[in-house]
Amino acid sequence: MIELYTWKTSNGRKASIMLEEIGLPYNVHPIPIGEDVQFTPEYIAINPNSKIPAIVDSEGPDGKPYTMIESGAILMYLAEKTGKLMPRDMARRYEGIQWLMFQMGGIGPIFGQVHHFERAAKVDVPYGKERYGKECRRLYGVLNARLEGRNWLANEEYSIADIATFPWVARYEWQKVDLADYPNVKRWFDVIAARPAVQRGMEIPADA
Numbered sequence: 001m002i003e004l005y006t007w008k009t010s011n012g013r014k015a016s017i018m019l020e021e022i023g024l025p026y027n028v029h030p031i032p033i034g035e036d037v038q039f040t041p042e043y044i045a046i047n048p049n050s051k052i053p054a055i056v057d058s059e060g061p062d063g064k065p066y067t068m069i070e071s072g073a074i075l076m077y078l079a080e081k082t083g084k085l086m087p088r089d090m091a092r093r094y095e096g097i098q099w100l101m102f103q104m105g106g107i108g109p110i111f112g113q114v115h116h117f118e119r120a121a122k123v124d125v126p127y128g129k130e131r132y133g134k135e136c137r138r139l140y141g142v143l144n145a146r147l148e149g150r151n152w153l154a155n156e157e158y159s160i161a162d163i164a165t166f167p168w169v170a171r172y173e174w175q176k177v178d179l180a181d182y183p184n185v186k187r188w189f190d191v192i193a194a195r196p197a198v199q200r201g202m203e204i205p206a207d208a
């Protein structure tokens, strides 16, 4: 059984979408980050970095409980554990890992700053909005170019790279982005949004 510690955010949804896609049974432990539950000693024992998501696999490597933090690493772990959503062939596997890292190192941090300056900052900071908004739109351009003539970010198959990126693009309205400006991203987004497992994963935790 997988224990999933999460909240209804873009990083949290990566893990819940993945668990829904691969069909492994899991228990949800809501961590309301707005109430600072991530800073409690109980949660720090699971994730010393006080972020969601985290998982504990009761049947990890060698059959022992295994804790995973960092959403990208969680996706890789679950893919390797199940043999799903990441190719075994080295060249194709690393194509997927490249686009997963593009999400982890680029889209996540930059879009996160856009969300902060557009929605959460206690004072209006035009420079922050301009700086991160510009880089956000540049990254949408990279995604749009990558998806020209392709259905998926890597390998011509749906993979953890797509799962990692989708919940961030799902916040395009927060980013003040019109997906019509990025038609390949919109086509890709609409196909993934229609997947039942994605729709279920986006609603986890149910009561958040």
Ligand SMILES: N[C@@H](CCC(=O)N[C@@H](CS)C(=O)NCC(=O)O)C(=O)O
Residues within 6 Å of the ligand: 009, 010, 011, 012, 033, 038, 050, 051, 052, 053, 069, 070, 071, 072
């Ligand atoms: N690099 C981490 C980032 C996780 C992250 O930033 N999670 C946010 C929610 S999307 C969080 O837990 N925020 C709580 C806080 O910053 O106190 C990952 O990919 O798992």
